[in-house]
Amino acid sequence: MKEQDNLNRERWCQSVVLAILIVLGTLVIGILYPSSDSSPPVSMLVWISIHSWIALQTLVLITPGFWAAWLLRSRLPRLWVGIGFGWMIIVPAGMLFDAIAFRWISDRFLSAKILRVATDLRGSLLAHAQWKSVAPTLLWCMGFAVVAIAVLWVSKPVARICMRHRMVAKWGVNIAGVCVCLFSLLALADWQTTANQMRSDSTRHPWVVFRIIDLDDATASEINSRLAAVSFVIPKEGIEQRKVQQRLAGLDWDSLAARDEPFPDVVVVVLESFRHEMVDAEIMPNLSRLASEGIHCRHHFSGANASNFGMFSLLNGLEAIWFEEPVRYSPLMNRLFHQAGYELGLFASHDDWRLFVMDGFLNEQQFDVFQCEPKGWSEVDKRTVLRATAFLNRTNLGDKESRSPRLAVVYLYTTHADYRSDPADAVFQPAADDSFPIPYLPAQRDAVWNRYKNCAHTVDRLIRPLLDRNRVVVVTGDHGEAFLEDGTCGHGTKLSRYQTMTPAIVYAPGIKPERMDQPTMHADLLPTLVALADLPMIDLGVFDGNPIASKRELNKSDLKERVFMIRDYLSDEALFVGPWTTSTESEGMFGIGCRVSLGDNRVRITTAISESGDTMTDFSESQSTSNKKINSQIQQEWLKKRFNRG
């Protein structure tokens, strides 16, 4: 009997030791793998109280496991470890997965985005996964498993030691418990500071990770009410009218027949994951020279934060909300330039169009010459540029007079993660070497950024033959790329400025050099090409975009006060970009978040979004008056212009 009592006491003691080690574990994970390095600085006392609050959150979460272990300890001694420890270990495991998920997609592990990644997008993402992005996660998981087994193994001898020094252990645990509770009370008393910390470093807080409290949603609903929670209907007849317009889009045959001037050759260079900071004389001298001789759009946005929507928008002059509609299978760029007698070529260092649902418009039927290699780095890009140059320089059977005009779309891949450059171009140092992990930690960010600059330096050298000044040239990215500015690495995960903004440079022979500071978008580029090549279109209203330049002059007036929409890859969220995006009076507001679908013909405004793609939490009252203005601007400048054209 006494032996049984002793055994029970030992198991109780082991449960307590396990609980303490789990609490320490969650604190260590939060410190080793922070979700940001930008939490507001706090005093030592506040630091202690916030960490006590984290410990208390863990304790509350593991309590059911702890009591399960306690109740089962004598009847089912084996099961008590299984259920009790199993439950307890879920808390730090959840914290670790959440921290990793957060660096990828800036959202919770328990979220709709992760569900979509695990179901719909699993195939395309697995095919696209690089070893270096899988390996660090695997290493973290293996390390975690090893530590968990070690904790279980160590807890028994520690429990025995504690039993030998029973009084010390008992008082130690009691005092620690009282301290955690007292300091947690301090954290709760100053809830504003604690809430700010929880928001800025949310993966450290178990209750946020397990969605027991959702600070963002609380703030979002508050902002919603200030934004007057607008939801508006897109008129069905407006949608149908646009679809008819898209089907009928074409050139005016009479003007075409009367024309005797040849059309200019056109080159559209698309660089993967391309950031606007790269247009710099030191990083990309060839491109920045072109930017200074043409129109440099300095606030340009892709149609989305991902390749498929971005390319769709570029090839159709439409916002990406039309992606699911029939127009996707008959891109307007190809249709219009074919009608003008152009030969069209697609040259790409990338060919998995099907995985990202781009095969509907990037295929052999749409282009006269279709040359794509499996994705590769600068070696493949070199070949792609050679093929495109050969296509552009080729004459028709030696008869120069009858040579048809050419349009080449050149899609280069080198600037995609993991940002490889040719060794001779590694001029920005210190740069991360090939072994850097994805996702990387905040301390590695600057070295990865240098690596990306080196890679852009290589690409600049490669694209030089394409930037011939006798052609109409557009150079842009398919979307942007985040380097932890919004808490994430890469793209396709967040509607932040960093993932959606990419440069656009437009050149045509004789064009007046200009810097364009009004927001522009991918859907503007096709109408711009149509204007610069002087294609006689029947109805320019088919496009969502406006020409940035027409008849070799800048078209600033049409671009003023515009509102346009960019789309997220992982969710059904979208964002309205408008005058507020570049305004100094909008308190750092980047866009207005919304949910939109042409299917249920409705737009629901959600929240104001900052440039890091987060819900804005520090809106002042004065802003709420202008929110009304923002709503009416969206209705006037977007809804009316797109769907109610009278």
Ligand SMILES: [Zn+2]
């Ligand atoms: Zn891309």
